[in-house]
Amino acid sequence: xxxxxxxLGTALLKAVDSAARRRKMNRSALIxxxxxxxxxxxxxxxxxxxxxxxxxxxxxxVEEYRPWQKIAAWx
Numbered sequence: 625x626x627x628x629x630x631x632l633g634t635a636l637l638k639a640v641d642s643a644a645r646r647r648k649m650n651r652s653a654l655i656x657x658x659x660x661x662x663x664x665x666x667x668x669x670x671x672x673x674x675x676x677x678x679x680x681x682x683x684x685x686v687e688e689y690r691p692w693q694k695i696a697a698w699x
Contacts, residue, residue, distance in 0.1 A: 630655075 644654040
């Protein structure tokens with residue numbers, strides 16, 4: 625592991641320390657966990673945006689999804 629220095633405001637630092645105590649972990653572990661979770665969510669958003677751009681470039685025609693209408697319809 626590498627050591628990094630970050631600057632946090634007083635209120636944020638208090639919130640981090642409080643959350644770490646509640647989770648029974650140290651500050652560094654909490655920040656690592658939070659960064660991992662943030663990066664996972666960012667990856668999902670990136671993939672969703674990529675898909676959105678792809679569908680905007682080539683949207684489906686009616687003929688492409690017509691065969692599935694009867695199957696997908698609720699009884």
